[in-house]
Amino acid sequence: MKSQCFGFVLFFLSAFFLNACSNTVSPSDDLENFPMEGGGESLSSANSSSSVFSSSSSETDSLGLSWVKIPNAKFVRGVTEISLSSFHILETEVTQELYADYLTLPIQKKEGDSLPVTNVSWYDAARFCNALANAYGLDTTYVYSSVGTGGVLLDLKIETKDSTVRLPTEAEWEFAIRAGTSTKYFWEMAEQAHLYANYYSEEGVIPVASLKPNAYGLYDMAGNVSEWVEDWYSAYTNESSLQDPHGPTKGSQKVVRGGSWSSSLTELASDNRQKGTPDEALYNRGFRIVLKK
Numbered sequence: 001m002k003s004q005c006f007g008f009v010l011f012f013l014s015a016f017f018l019n020a021c022s023n024t025v026s027p028s029d030d031l032e033n034f035p036m037e038g039g040g041e042s043l044s045s046a047n048s049s050s051s052v053f054s055s056s057s058s059e060t061d062s063l064g065l066s067w068v069k070i071p072n073a074k075f076v077r078g079v080t081e082i083s084l085s086s087f088h089i090l091e092t093e094v095t096q097e098l099y100a101d102y103l104t105l106p107i108q109k110k111e112g113d114s115l116p117v118t119n120v121s122w123y124d125a126a127r128f129c130n131a132l133a134n135a136y137g138l139d140t141t142y143v144y145s146s147v148g149t150g151g152v153l154l155d156l157k158i159e160t161k162d163s164t165v166r167l168p169t170e171a172e173w174e175f176a177i178r179a180g181t182s183t184k185y186f187w188e189m190a191e192q193a194h195l196y197a198n199y200y201s202e203e204g205v206i207p208v209a210s211l212k213p214n215a216y217g218l219y220d221m222a223g224n225v226s227e228w229v230e231d232w233y234s235a236y237t238n239e240s241s242l243q244d245p246h247g248p249t250k251g252s253q254k255v256v257r258g259g260s261w262s263s264s265l266t267e268l269a270s271d272n273r274q275k276g277t278p279d280e281a282l283y284n285r286g287f288r289i290v291l292k293k
Contacts, residue, residue, distance in 0.1 A: 089168060098117075109204065141158060144157070193265055228285065
């Protein structure tokens with residue numbers, strides 16, 4: 001009798017365990033679809049009317065570069081509704097290997113093909129964009145007469161092109177890091193930061209894509225290296241709506257986003273802004289790029 005009871009208990013426990021396992025949701029299931037519009041609705045907004053796309057929207061091109069396509073989108077920043085036309089953004093920060101394929105690699109504090117390139121000025125990043133655009137046979141965005149002392153691009157004009165490689169605008173970059181969220185950080189809880197961001201670290205930069213991506217499949221949007229964007233730095237406007245904003249037409253400093261390996265947690269916030277003169281090159285700063293086609 002005792003053996004029969006014991007067998008029944010084992011059978012019951014086994015059935016319970018198997019049922020529990022069959023109802024477990026894998027992490028990838030949570031990222032199957034996520035919002036692209038609607039002012040930063042959370043991933044749990046199952047009834048959202050926003051358009052969605054899958055994390056599988058990453059595309060690898062003929063040069064071996066992986067891009068995430070962002071369809072036409074809208075989000076709200078302050079009092080302003082910002083509309084963005086579709087663009088592709090590089091899945092990772094530009095690496096030392098990729099940079100060296102097109103321009104002379106500057107001295108790196110820490111060397112490695114898969115490490116993000118650092119010690120690059122905004123002007124260096126712009127020249128890289130032009131070089132890659134030429135490789136694709138696309139138009140170049142950054143027009144200048146010559147390279148001056150300290151790498152300054154003389155008589156620089158930033159032209160809006162339909163098909164080009166360029167730095168992301170600040171609006172594009174912010175939409176990309178938020179990945180459908182409206183919270184301070186794109187992860188759910190502060191203690192999860194180390195899963196997504198290399199920050200406050202004595203190690204310095206680490207290989208790109210070493211940590212978890214955000215919900216759009218983008219790596220290192222927070223931490224590792226801070227990133228140049230296209231816009232000149234200024235206070236935000238109070239306009240009710242903007243279409244594909246590129247910021248002011250002139251200024252003295254460029255916007256820097258994302259925080260780096262040397263940043264505190266608060267500097268990783270999705271809305272955190274920093275700035276630097278375009279000729280400034282630091283060992284904790286790099287960039288990623290946008291493809292328009």
